[in-house]
Amino acid sequence: MNMKLWYAVEVEIARVGETAATTQLWAMNTTGLEVSEDAADFVTLRAYFDAAPDVETLRQNILNNLKLLNLTKLALRRIEASTIADQDWMSEWKKGWEPLLIGRRLVIAPSWKLDQVPQLTDAAGRIVIQIDPGMAFGTGTHETTRGCLELLEHFWPLETESASLLDVGTGTGILAIAAIKLHPGSRVTAFDVDPEAIEVARENAEINQVADDIEIEVNKLSCYADQEFDVVLANLTADVIIPLATDFPAAMKPQGILIVSGILREQGADVTTALTEQQFELIESKPDGEWVSMAFRLKN
Ligand SMILES: C[S@@+](CC[C@H](N)C(=O)[O-])C[C@H]1O[C@@H](n2cnc3c(N)ncnc32)[C@H](O)[C@@H]1O
The missing domain is CATH 3.40.50.150 (Vaccinia Virus protein VP39)
Known part of the structure; x- marks a missing residue:
């Protein structure tokens, strides 16, 4: 059986410049983003793609955005691409998405977590919006x-x-x-x-x-x-x-x-x-x- 290939890009960037990278990752059609906040001043973004992203263009666009935010190139510490050949990756990734309670009346949930909504504290009476x-x-x-x-x-x-x-x-x-x-x-x-x-x-x-x-x-x-x-x-x-x-x-x-x-x-x-x-x-x-x-x- 052919295994589907997924692509991941890890971006380590200064916390103050996080949006410079996230806006570009979304613009390049990432299928999903994870953020690790393990360092005080830096975050690591891991973005997944279902087609190989152009990492050099991504790097250049992030640097341009950093400039607009008056931040130096040093804010971008690392950018690294890899491939993932793992049939189970998608199901692992899906586990990372949780239903979100917003305001007093709304809850947003992906299709695979809809059944968890009624069990959430404070979910009663809220309007459910399904967005994958x-x-x-x-x-x-x-x-x-x-x-x-x-x-x-x-x-x-x-x-x-x-x-x-x-x-x-x-x-x-x-x-x-x-x-x-x-x-x-x-x-x-x-x-x-x-x-x-x-x-x-x-x-x-x-x-x-x-x-x-x-x-x-x-x-x-x-x-x-x-x-x-x-x-x-x-x-x-x-x-x-x-x-x-x-x-x-x-x-x-x-x-x-x-x-x-x-x-x-x-x-x-x-x-x-x-x-x-x-x-x-x-x-x-x-x-x-x-x-x-x-x-x-x-x-x-
Ligand atoms: C930040 S997203 C917001 C998506 C969604 N409304 C939300 O609140 O999550 C901005 C959207 O605006 C669209 N957009 C950008 N410039 C626009 C314009 N001049 N007129 C209408 N849509 C535009 C983009 O294609 C993108 O889908």
Whole structure:
């Protein structure tokens, strides 16, 4: 029998530069990441791939990201690739994923851990969202997704019967699926610039039995002008959110809520300035590790 080959890349990097590597590993379509935090200042990331990754490009992209964070090359201590020919590897890897309780009302679980959800302390009455780690960003383990889900729980639904929500950069679809499950009957639209992410999001919507209730499409924000959404979610990155700032108001109702994330703490002020210039006021800020998620209200 042919054994499937898996590929692993280990990256040892300064704790302060961890995101410089994780964003690149996700961008290269890792099927999953493990983080070992055994040293005080450094972490070891182990990323798995089902096709051989281009390690030199990865190294260069991580170094570029470190530069953007004003960190030196020394922050990247080691990067090493290996192959794993092990039929049982996948089942070992699956064991590492646990259901995640988020906020007061949500639990995210991979398919192979769904049966454990009812046994979790505090799981009673929570809405279950099934997301398997795959080819798109958004499993709930990342601080930015968690921050968005917590703010979503707080600001959604609004008091209106026919509330509407736009998920900008939907990835796995996790936020849009949570939105429709939190508020059945609402109008939820999700889009991404990446067609692969849209395929994954559609599959996840199907698995969560909400495929008929969410509009999921490849698109761009400017195409939603005049659609008057009550809530807009955008877990992107600061460098994507800032240029999009001028497009958000046209897609929203006056007094609408914009939830943004994917923002490093030190970038929070720049994002706030860009959005304040477009008549948004900051109403909540949720720091988590080196990230911050923020909610804004459109003034008019
Ligand atoms: C950080 S992931 C967020 C995924 C998911 N919404 C979550 O919260 O976990 C960002 C997603 O935004 C998409 N994206 C990047 N730039 C975009 C843009 N200008 N418009 C829409 N989507 C974009 C990426 O393809 C990616 O799927």
